[in-house]
Amino acid sequence: MVRSLILLGLVGFAAQLVDGSLGMAYGVTSTTLLLAIGTNPAAASATVHLAEIGTTLASGISHWRFDNVDWKVIAKIGIPGALGAFAGATFLSSLSTEVAAPIMSIILLALGVYILVRFTAFGLSRDNLGKPLRKRFLAPLGLFAGFIDATGGGGWGPVGTPALLASGRIPPRKVIGSIDTSEFLIAIAASIGFFVGLGSENIDFAWVAVLLAGGVIAAPIAAWLVRHIPPRILGSAVGGLIILTNTRTLLRSDWVDAPGNVQTIAYVAIAVIWAAAVAYSVREYRRHKEQESVEAIEAELRRREAEEPTPA
Incomplete structure (x- = not known):
């Protein structure tokens, strides 16, 4: 039990380092790591979302104080997103572990590929701007992102941002x-949806508390990392980790049940691509x-030349 709590604390710590930096x-990140240590898929997502109530509240208050919030956007995207998250949580809760684990891993794998490609190829570019923002765009976006977030244990930021x-x-x-x-x-x-689908007896609140505590400890370190480790490099590293971990879950699932040699080849190929992506990010x-x-x-x-007096 103590070993599990320590692992959970490290999971929360690592996940907040990633989120605070990117x-x-x-x-x-946290759902991927929870699955890696053998947590039930629905319980993993429920644990993460309960911990996120605390972390997102603190984050929201900070953004509000720094005037980084558009409340009209929050109303238009947040309410549909909440409906999608509730639907995704109840859907995931209704699936058996054998079915849920591969589905969640596929979603996480797709998000991992997105993170790896985005940060390796484009970094934190803000150049892709100019498309018109329509009201009818925000509601479907929120609904989809909320559903993906609950069923995959994460995805609101990677989809919505x-x-x-x-x-x-x-x-x-x-x-x-x-x-x-x-x-x-x-x-x-999402937490309400998991309560409806799982019941509170299936959620270990000690796990939630430790996961949240790990995130709180990591928050100031993440702020330091933002200034010292380039997000482009960190994003490539994290994306590769998510891809490798969820590929492992898929290959070992009942859906695939790949032979050992196939698994080894897949891991080596991913590791090579991962290393190349990180090296490219460092070079760029x-x-x-x-x-x-x-x-x-x-x-x-040019400034000094402009300031030099003109000869008489």
């Missing part, structure tokens, strides 16, 4: 603040830093 993937960034109508800081704040509604709705990060340094020097030289 602005997403707390649910994806890039979609709103692409709208071009909301400043990036308010996109992140609004998504983080509205996730409080998603966590509550250094290249951009060098380019920024050159541009800064050129700008300073």
Whole structure:
């Protein structure tokens, strides 16, 4: 029991490091790690969402105080998202472990691929802006993202954030603040759905408390990491971990039941791609830093030339 609680504390710690550094993937990371230590899929998602009630509340208050929240967006995306999360939680609760584990792993695997590709290829680019933001777009987006978040144990940020960034109508800081704040509604709705589907006797509240405690401890460290570890590199590393872990779950499931040699080949291939992605992210990060340094020097030289007095 003590060993399990220590593992859970480390899971919460690691997940918050990721989320605090990237602005997403707390649910994806923590659910992936909970599945890896043998937790029931529905119980894993329920545990994560209960812990997220505390973490998202704290995050929402912080964003509100820094004026990073668009309350109209929260109402339009958060309420449908809560409905989707409730539906996803009750759906997942109704599935057997043998069926639920592969379904959750497929969703997490897709999100892991998205995180790996997004941060490796594009980093934190804000260039994909300009699409019109329509009211009829936000409700379906929230419904879909909420459903994926509950059934996959995470996904509100990875689905919602890039979609709103692409709208071009909301400043990036308010996109992140609004998504983080509205996730409080998603966590509550999903938790209620799991209570309805699982019952409170199937949820270990000690696990929830330890997971939450690990996240609280990691929060200030994550803030430090944001300043010292490039999100592009961290995103590539985390995406690869999620892909590797959920591929392992799928290959060992009753759906696939792959032979040992096939599993080994798959793990080696993923590891090679993962290492290449991290190396590429490191190279691109250094290249951009060098380019920024050159541009800064050129700008300073132009400034000095402009300030030099003109000969009489």
